[in-house]
Amino acid sequence: MAFYFMIPLFASIFFIFLFNFLLNLFKSKKSRDLPLPPGTLGWPYIGETFQLYSQNPNVFFASKQKRYGSIFKTHILGCPCVMISSPEAAKFVLVTKSHLFKPTFPASKERMLGKQAIFFSQGQYHAKLRKLVLRAFVPEAVKSFVSNIESIAKDSLQSLEGRLITTFQEMKTYTFNVALLSIFGEDEVKYREDLKRCYYILEKGYNSMPINIPGTLFNKSMKARKELAQILAKIISTRRETKQEYNDLLGSFMGDKEGLTDEQIADNIIGVIFAARDTTASVLTWIIKYLGENPSVLQAVTDEQEAIVKGKEKCGEEQTLSWADTKKMPITSRVIQETLRVASILSFTFREAVADVEYEGYLIPKGWKVLPLFRNIHHSPEIFPDPEKFDPSRFEVVPKPNTFMPFGNGTHSCPGNELAKLEIMVLLHHLTTKYRWSMVGTNSGIQYGPFALPQNGLPIRLIRKS
Numbered sequence: 001m002a003f004y005f006m007i008p009l010f011a012s013i014f015f016i017f018l019f020n021f022l023l024n025l026f027k028s029k030k031s032r033d034l035p036l037p038p039g040t041l042g043w044p045y046i047g048e049t050f051q052l053y054s055q056n057p058n059v060f061f062a063s064k065q066k067r068y069g070s071i072f073k074t075h076i077l078g079c080p081c082v083m084i085s086s087p088e089a090a091k092f093v094l095v096t097k098s099h100l101f102k103p104t105f106p107a108s109k110e111r112m113l114g115k116q117a118i119f120f121s122q123g124q125y126h127a128k129l130r131k132l133v134l135r136a137f138v139p140e141a142v143k144s145f146v147s148n149i150e151s152i153a154k155d156s157l158q159s160l161e162g163r164l165i166t167t168f169q170e171m172k173t174y175t176f177n178v179a180l181l182s183i184f185g186e187d188e189v190k191y192r193e194d195l196k197r198c199y200y201i202l203e204k205g206y207n208s209m210p211i212n213i214p215g216t217l218f219n220k221s222m223k224a225r226k227e228l229a230q231i232l233a234k235i236i237s238t239r240r241e242t243k244q245e246y247n248d249l250l251g252s253f254m255g256d257k258e259g260l261t262d263e264q265i266a267d268n269i270i271g272v273i274f275a276a277r278d279t280t281a282s283v284l285t286w287i288i289k290y291l292g293e294n295p296s297v298l299q300a301v302t303d304e305q306e307a308i309v310k311g312k313e314k315c316g317e318e319q320t321l322s323w324a325d326t327k328k329m330p331i332t333s334r335v336i337q338e339t340l341r342v343a344s345i346l347s348f349t350f351r352e353a354v355a356d357v358e359y360e361g362y363l364i365p366k367g368w369k370v371l372p373l374f375r376n377i378h379h380s381p382e383i384f385p386d387p388e389k390f391d392p393s394r395f396e397v398v399p400k401p402n403t404f405m406p407f408g409n410g411t412h413s414c415p416g417n418e419l420a421k422l423e424i425m426v427l428l429h430h431l432t433t434k435y436r437w438s439m440v441g442t443n444s445g446i447q448y449g450p451f452a453l454p455q456n457g458l459p460i461r462l463i464r465k466s
Ligand code: HEM
Pocket: 103, 118, 119, 120, 130, 133, 137, 182, 271, 272, 275, 276, 277, 279, 280, 283, 345, 346, 349, 350, 405, 406, 407, 408, 409, 411, 412, 413, 414, 415, 416, 417, 419, 420
């Protein structure tokens, strides 16, 4: 008797098993049953944050990669994340599947730079902003600024003659002025001091605790941000009255038919200054250090730059640089590339998976952070033999796709890269043809925060050649 009762029981158990089996089959197609990438998550909440910050972060990344391979999981700053360090994976995240990985930043940074800034945006709004930004920074547009950039470079260097300077500090002033030029055109000089004063307060709060009560750095910084927006609103309304056409970034933002709001313009102008200034200034600082340490490379760059000066003397041409001149600097260009590789000032970037994603048989769960580690790729001995060595000649061969990405790749790659390279070349032209410099103090240390920089910002003494 009991046996007959058992049949439906067995049957139902059987069906439950079958159902689960099918469900799992179906689910694993949807990737939920895939394993997570190898690696450890560390303590709850704090994860491996201390391991990351207690040492040079690059040592953390490199030792993880050595242990687990080019894709591994970890847990930092309260977020589980997957770090990737192969060219193929970087291409997957940044280029081919970029719609599955959105940019992500801490909320306090978004508030400071402006929620509607290009880095944080996606989809149609991002595409529209990107079109407007690129319009102002394509070679055709950047070309028209060569002589203005040159006079900023000459003035900067002249003001430093004979002085003991902190290279990074002075390069920040230079790259700030060039950024303002690219945003406001020749109007730049009128607003320079006011904008500088506010921006310098704003940035002091960038790495502070985001506590918004009177007296805190964050509160001061938010106040400076409001003042910046007011100055920008004034500039915008002055321009609206004159109805003139401008070929600078503000002109591009204001000329858009669909129209950006004043707030969107302000968020993006502050964002571009932020993206343009410290990045380019720290690359210049590293170049000056590497040239100082490699006399034969410095000689080759100086010879190349002097040849440009002499070429003009011969033809009786005016001694100002042209866009065409900047295309006659192959050695200087390779020094810039090699510096971008060795220093890798942006060692990685952040994305967040917007869905469960399968990569190479691993699951990257929805909501996890994904960090392409540019620096690990740039320091891989398989891609760049003897990677710690500074050797510009390695760029005589063009690197393979996605092995050299100082400006990122894909939808959010750097729209300012032409301008950055141009302003670096112009400064190096005048620096190497007219000046010599000596490094002061011990110079082997590196400081992190947020970019890698030579210790103390590289103190040097700058002397005019006789
Ligand atoms: C040597 C100096 C520079 C380096 C190494 C650099 C590097 C980068 C990288 C790697 C990204 C992509 C980040 C990501 O994918 O998450 C980026 C984005 C960006 N950069 Fe640069 N950059 C430099 C200079 C500049 C300059 C001079 C400007 C402006 C004139 C600029 C404007 C931007 C903007 C607006 C973005 C965001 C683009 C987007 O989200 O669509 N950068 N930069």
